[in-house]
Amino acid sequence: QVQLVESGGGLVQAGGSLRLSCAASGIIFSMTTKHWYRQAPGKQRELVASMASGGTTTYADSVKGRFTISRDNAKNTVYLQMNSLKPEDTAVYYCRLIHTITYSGYWGQGTQVTVSS
Numbered sequence: 001q002v003q004l005v006e007s008g009g010g011l012v013q014a015g016g017s018l019r020l021s022c023a024a025s026g027i028i029f030s031m032t033t034k035h036w037y038r039q040a041p042g043k044q045r046e047l048v049a050s051m052a053s054g055g056t057t058t059y060a061d062s063v064k065g066r067f068t069i070s071r072d073n074a075k076n077t078v079y080l081q082m083n084s085l086k087p088e089d090t091a092v093y094y095c096r097l098i099h100t101i102t103y104s105g106y107w108g109q110g111t112q113v114t115v116s117s
Contacts, residue, residue, distance in 0.1 A: 002026040002106045004095055010112030012085055016115070020080040021106050022095030029076040034099045036069060036080045037114075045094070049080060053100050056069035063089075085115045 008020040020036070033052055039045040049069040050058045057069050068081040078095055095108040 002097075004097060004106055004108035005092070006095055006108040006111040009093060009113045011114045014085060014087055014115055014117050016085050017081070017083045018085065018113060019077065020082070020093055020095075020111060020113075022078045022080075022097075023108075024076045024078070024097055027097060027099065027106070029071075029073055029097075031100050033100060034069065034071060034078040035096040035098070036067075036078075037094045037096060038089075039094070039110075040088075040091040043091075048093070051078070082113070085113075087115045088117045089113060090115050 003025045005023045008018060010018060010104050012018055012071040035050045036048045038048050046065055048060050049067055051069050051071060059067060066084045070079045090113060092112050094110045096105055098105045
């Protein structure tokens with residue numbers, strides 16, 4: 001049974017930083033691609049950052065240069081470091097892992113990030 005447990009959300013002032021964590025179990029972590037999505041109220045869920053199994057990263061234009069996706073294979077954990085936060089970054093953030101062979105996808109439960117102006 002695959003489980004993704006997120007943590008690290010909260011309330012922060014504009015310009016501040018947060019680091020989100022997503023701890024995975026029940027899956028071979030190295031055989032996944034890793035993604036962070038977010039969904040703001042009244043908006044569609046959008047892809048924020050991705051990491052291929054080999055480590056290549058991509059970012060949405062809106063967060064490029066401010067957010068960094070990383071992983072710790074020993075801890076089966078993927079992170080999203082968010083710097084220079086803006087009020088428009090306010091959303092529920094979700095991690096997603098996709099198995100590279102079966103293409104089965106798994107979602108975390110979501111963590112709220114609120115950026116005050």
